[in-house]
Amino acid sequence: MTEAAQKQQSEESEKRERSPGGKFMLVLLTGFLLAIPLFASWLLIYDRQSQSEQAEQSIVTGWGGQQVFSGPKIVLPYKAKVQGSVEQDGKTVTRTEIVMQNLYLSPEAMTFDSDIKTEVKSRSIYEVVIYNSNVTGLATFKLPDDFARSGIDPATIDFARAEIRFGLSDARGLAANNMLSVDGQPLVLQPGRGLGETGNRGFFAWLDATDLADGTITVKYDVKFRGTESLTMVPSAGQTNWSVTSQWPHPSFTGGFLPKNEVTEAGFTAKYAITNLALGSALTSTQASQQVYPQSNNRPYTSFDSSGEPSSVTINLIQPVDLYDQVSRATKYGFLFIGFTFVAFLLFDLIGGVRISSVQYILVGVALILFFVLLLAFAEIIGFALAYITASLATIGLITAYAASVLSTWRRASMIGGLLASLYAVIYILLSLEAYSLLIGSLLIFAALAGVMFVTRRLDWTRTLQKRPSS
Template sequence: MAADTRTPGGKLLMAILMAALLAVPLFAVYLLVYDRQSQSETARASIAEGWGGPQTIAGPVLVLPYQEQVTETVDEGGRKVVRTNMVWRELTLAPEMADIRTDLTPERRSRSIYEAVVYEAAASGTARFALPADLARFGVSADRLAFDRAELRFGLKDARGLFGAPPAVSVGGRRLVLQPGKGLPSTGGSGFFTWLDASSLRGGPLTATFRFTFRGNGWLALAPQAGDTRWTVASTWPHPSFQGGFLPTRHAETASGFTATWRVGNLALGRSLVTSDAVQPDARAAGGADRYMVAAPAGDYEARVDLVSPVDLYSQVNRSVKYGFLFIGFTFMAFLMFDVIAGVLVAAAEYLLVGAGLVLFFVMLLAFAEVVGFAGAYIVAAAAIIGLLSAYSTAVLRSRRRGGYVAALLAALYGVLYILLSLEAFSLLIGALLLFAALAAIMYLTRNLDWGGLRSAPPTA
C-alpha cells in the first residue's frame, strides 16, 4: 500500500470540497420537496372542487331605497342648460345587534395519497334593525324612504356551496322568498337577498331570523356589520387556528373539538351603521342595482377560523433538509478524525458515497412520509441509512468498533434532528449548543495536530 503523503490540512480541504459538491444534490432534494408540495396543493384543490371554496359570510344588512332630486348642468348647442332629474339612492342600514351561530362539521376527503379537509356549516341567527334617531344627519328623512321596496341582503363568498334545504329568512314570523345575488361587497357581491315591506321600522325595531347551510374548505370567516356582532362557532375539529383582524373573546379546545365566540362592535370596525350610495335612475325599473353598494371593509376586519392539519409533512421535510449540511459536516468530521488521528486512509470517493447516503435519507423521508406519515417515515428512513452507512463505514475504516462509532453518531444526529423539528421554538438554541459542543470536541482532539506538516520540517538558515 502506498504511503499517505497528504497533510492533515490537505485532508481537511478535501473533506470540505466533497461537502461543497454535495450541495448540488441537497438543493435538488429541496426542489423535489417544493414540487411535491405544489402537487399536493393542486390535488387538494381538485378534491375540494365543486364542494365550495374558503367561505366568508356577511350580513344581513337592510337596504331602503329612496328618491332624490339631482340638478345638473349640461351643454346643449353651445348653451348651458340646467336639468333636474329624480334618481334612486339606497340607504344601507346595518343591524344594531346580530347574534350568529355556526356549527362546522369537518370531513377528510382523500384522493390517492393526498388529503383535503372540507366542512359543512349550518349558520343561524337573528339581527335587529332600527332607524337611527338622527337620520336627518345623513340627509334623508324617514318619509322619503320606500319601506315597501326594502331588501334584506346576505353575503356568502362562494354561493355554489349552498346545499341542503333552501335558506330560510323570516321577519315578524313571516317567511320570505329569497332571490340569488346582491351579496355584500365583503363577499365580492356573492350571496342572496329578499324583498320585504319594512314599514314596521317606523314604529320600532325590526327583527330578522335566518338559517342556511353551506359547504367550504380550508377556513371560514365572518365580516361583521352590526353595531354589536356576536359570533359563536362550534366544531368537532380539534385543531383550529384563529386568524383575521379580530380574535375570539373566548375559546375552548379539546380533543373532541372546539368552541369560540367573537364580540365585535362597529366602533372597532370604524364604520357607521348607516351609509348610502347612488343607484342609476333606470336600474330600479330593470330590477338591477345589485352593484351599487357601500364600500366593503378591508380583509383585516374579519374574524376567521382555519381548520388546519396538526402536522404539515412537507414543511417538516423542508425544514429537515435545511439541516442537511449539519449531518454532512458532523459525519465528514468523524471520518476526518479517523483519517488524521487514527491513520485510516479515507478517499474522496468514500466521502462522496457516504454523503450520497446522507442525502438519500431526505428523499426516503419525503417518499415514506406521503404514505405513512412523518413520524413513521422518519424512523424507517433513519434506520435504513444508519444501517447502510454503519456497514459501509466498518469496511472503509476497517474496524467494527469504528463502524459502531459512526452508527452511534448518526443515531444521535437523527435523534437531535427530530427534537429540533418538534421543538421549533428552541431549535436555534439547541442547534447552537450542539455546534459549540462539536467544535470544542474537535479542538480538543486536534490540539496537537500538525495541520500543515510544518512542525516536522527541518529548520532553514
C-alpha cells in the same frame, strides 16, 4: 525501473499524500457541492406540497371552498341629487341630476349560532377537511337615532323596493331548505347580489321595509352551506354575538378578534362578542346604485383594520401536523448531517491513519441527502414520526456498513453509526421544540467545533501525510 514508471509512481505517491489543510479544503469543497442535490431535494418537497394542494382542490371541487359569511344587511334605494359639469356650446354648464343610490343598513344587534360538522375526505394519499355548517340567527334592524345627520331625506327612500342581502364567498356550497323570515313573514331567497365583503357573491330576498320608516324589523334566518378547512365571519352589526360548536379537535382562531373558547378532544366551542365601536364602523353607508355603476363597483362600506383588510374572524379547521412543513424544516438541517459526518470521517482520515478518497466522501454525502427523499416518501404514507424513524434507520445502517469497509474495522464504523444516531435524535428534538431550535442548534455546533479543535490541537496542518498501515 524505467523513467516513465518512476514518473507514474511519483504521481501516484503525490495523489496518496496530501497535507491536512489540503485534505480539509477538499472535503469542504465536496460538502459545498453536495448543496446542489440538497437544494434539489428541497425543491422536490415544494413540488410535492404543490401537488398536494392541487389534489385537495380537486377533492373539494363543487363542494365549496374556504367560506366567508357576511350579513344580513338591508339595502334601501333612494333618490339623490348629483351635480356634474358638462361642456355645452363651449361653456361649462353645471347640471343637477336625480340618480338612484343605495343605503346599506346593518343590524342594530345580531345573534347567531353555527354548528360545524366536519369530515376528512381523501383521495389516494391526500386528505382535506370539509364541513357542513348550519347558521341560525336573529337580527334586529332600525334606522339610527341620528339618521337626520346622514343628509338623506326619508321621503326619498323607496322602502317598498328594499332588499335584504347575505354574503357568501362560494355560493356553490349553499344547501337546500334555507329559510328567511321578516317579522314572521317568510321570504323567497334569490341568487346573487351579495355583499362587498364577499366579493358581491351571496344571495338576497326582496323586502317591503315600510315598517323601518318609524319602527324596527326582526329578521330570522336558517342558512346551510358547505365549506372547506375554514369559516370566516365579517361582523358589521352594532352588537354581534356569534357562537360556534364543532366536533373538530384542532381549531385555530385568527382574525381581528379572538373568542372565548374551549377546546377538548371531543371538539370545541367558541363565543364572539363584537361591537361596532370595536369595528370602527357605522350602521349605515351609502353607495351608488347598480343603475349608475356596474355591480363590481357596488361595494358597500365595511370596517377595515390597520392593514387595510376588512375586519373579520376566522376559524381554521387545521390538520394537527403539516408533514410537508416538517420535512422542509428537516431539510434545512441537511448541512448539519453532512458536516458532522464529514468531520468524523475526516478525523479518522487525519488522525486515525485511514485514507478516504473524495469519491467515498461523495457517496456518504449522497446517502445522507437520500435520507430526506426517503423521509418525504414515507411521510406521505405513514406519517412524519414513523417516516423519520424508518429513514433514519435505513440511512444509519447503510452508512455504518459502508464505513466498516472504508475504515477497515467495525469498531470505527460503530462510532460513525453512534454519531449519526445521536445526530438524528437531536435533530428530531429540534423539530419538536421549534421555539428553542436556534438555541439548541447553536450550542450543538459550538460543542462540535470545540471537540474538533481539541482533537486536532496538535495536528500540523501544513505537513505532508505519509500513508500509514491501518490498524
